[in-house]
Every structure is written in structure tokens, then in C-alpha cells.
Amino acid sequence: MTFNEIKDAxxxxxxxxxMIGPVFFMLIQTSIIKGARAAIAFDLGVILGDIVFILIAYYGSKSLLEQIKDDPRLFYIGGLILLVYGLITYLDKSQKKVVQDEKLVLPEKTNYVKLFFKGFLLNFINVGVLAFWLGMIVIVGSNLQMNSAKIFNYFTVILLSYLITDIGKILLAKQLKKKLTPKITYKVKRTMGIILMIFGFFLILKGFIPKEKLNLNNVIEQKH
Structure with a gap:
């Protein structure tokens, strides 16, 4: 890879x-409420989702992109899952039990495996993420003459840069935890639920857009 290619990646x-999206808000929330290690476990799941999408995009390429942009059912399913997940997050009363004093009470045990798969699934249900990586494969692949080694290195640098930046966000968000009371933490979780429901609603709404308007430029905006 050339210096410019590394810099661009x-x-x-x-x-x-x-990029603002469900994963962005959930990552910040996880860091604030459960701590940095929990957020990193969640983020690694997100990265795995991206890797799976990149592999699908690489081997499926343009033909898969055409199927996605012409099939609104994928938007309905992804949006519905986000809506349900957001509703569950909003209605969850578990955090309310610790709103008793001015100190944040965290669960003694954190299920890192569960958080890992939560990150993976939250990323994987967003059809816009797949469309984004498909677009990247088409653009980057052509620029790199579809050289497998160069493409692999290019996307590896992208994901490493993405992960390192996320770790920085996680550490910064963790500092906020010291200033949070249980009551504020509970409100953050309910707000997160509302945000997820909003993203789900708009994802479903995208499914009603006429097929001729469902192009790559539209769905790229759905990334994280």
C-alpha cells in the first residue's frame, strides 16, 4: 500500500x-453505564459484523447491491428489529432499581459474551451497513485493480483505525460516569431506547420509498 492509500484508509x-447511528449511541451508553471493557466487548462485536459484511460485499459485489436496493423487505425487517429492541430498552426497569442514592450502582458481573453478540447483531441488522461496504468494495476494488491482497490490507487499516478511534470515544465517555447519578443513568437508558426506535422507524420508512429512489447514496447514510 502507498502512503496515500494508508492515509485515506x-x-x-x-x-x-x-457517523451517528444506533451503534454510536449504544457504544457510548455501554461505556458510561457498564465501563470501558464492556464497551470494547460490544465494539468488537460491531467490528465482526463489519468484517462479515465486507466479506459478503467482496464476494457478492454489484449483483448483491442490486438485490438490496430493490428489496424493501430488508428495511422492514431491520427497522422492526430496531423498533422492538428500542422499546425493550425503553421499558426495561432493571436500572430503575438502583435509583436509590447518589452513587451509581453497577451490576457485579458483566456478560462480555452477551455484549459482544449484542454489538454484532445491532450492526448486522442494519442493511445500510452492508450497502455501505458494498459501495466501498466497488469503489476501492476498482481503484486497487481488484487486487485481493491490497483490498485486504486497505480494509484492515480502515477497521483498525475505526477500532482505535472507538476506544478513544469509550475512554472519554467513561469519564462521564463519575458525574452520573443513578437517576441520570436511568434517563440515559430510556433516551437510548427512544433513539433506537426513531432509527427503526426511519429504516422502515425507507422501505416505502419507490425502488427507483433506493440507490447507494441513500443507503450509505445508514452506516452506524
Whole structure:
């Protein structure tokens, strides 16, 4: 890889980390409520989802992109899952039990495996993420003459840059935990539920958009 290619891949990973979406908010919430290690476990699941999508995009390429943009059912399913997940998060009363004093009470045990798969699934149900990586494969692949080694290195740098930037966000968000009371923490969780439901609603709404308007530029905006 040339210096410019490495620089471009690092910048892409950096900016992807700050694209606003369900994963972005859930990562921050997990870091604040459960701590940095829990958030990193969640984020590794997200990265695995990206890797799976990149592999699907690489081997499926343009033909799969055409299927996605013409099949609104994928948006309905993904949006419905986000809506249900957001509703469950909003209605969950477990955090309310610790709203008794001014100190944040965290569960003694954190299920890192569960958080890992939660990150994977939350990323995997977002059809826009797959469309994004498909677009990247088409653009980057052509620029790199579809050289498998160069493509692998390019996307590896993107994901490493993405992960390192996320770790920075996690550590910064963790600092906020010291200033949070249980009552504020409970409100953060309910707000997270509302945000997830909003993203789910708009994902379903996208399924009603006429097929001719469902192009790559539309779905790229759904990334994280």
C-alpha cells in the first residue's frame, strides 16, 4: 500500500467512527453505564459484523447491491428489529432499581459474551451497513485493480483505525460516569431506547420509498 492509500484508509475509519447511528449511541451508553471493557466487548462485536459484511460485499459485489436496493423487505425487517429492541430498552426497569442514592450502582458481573453478540447483531441488522461496504468494495476494488491482497490490507487499516478511534470515544465517555447519578443513568437508558426506535422507524420508512429512489447514496447514510 502507498502512503496515500494508508492515509485515506485511516481517515475513512476515523470518520466512520463518528457517523451517528444506533451503534454510536449504544457504544457510548455501554461505556458510561457498564465501563470501558464492556464497551470494547460490544465494539468488537460491531467490528465482526463489519468484517462479515465486507466479506459478503467482496464476494457478492454489484449483483448483491442490486438485490438490496430493490428489496424493501430488508428495511422492514431491520427497522422492526430496531423498533422492538428500542422499546425493550425503553421499558426495561432493571436500572430503575438502583435509583436509590447518589452513587451509581453497577451490576457485579458483566456478560462480555452477551455484549459482544449484542454489538454484532445491532450492526448486522442494519442493511445500510452492508450497502455501505458494498459501495466501498466497488469503489476501492476498482481503484486497487481488484487486487485481493491490497483490498485486504486497505480494509484492515480502515477497521483498525475505526477500532482505535472507538476506544478513544469509550475512554472519554467513561469519564462521564463519575458525574452520573443513578437517576441520570436511568434517563440515559430510556433516551437510548427512544433513539433506537426513531432509527427503526426511519429504516422502515425507507422501505416505502419507490425502488427507483433506493440507490447507494441513500443507503450509505445508514452506516452506524
Amino acid at each position: 485511516i481517515l475513512i475509519g476515523f470518520f466512520l467512527s463518528f
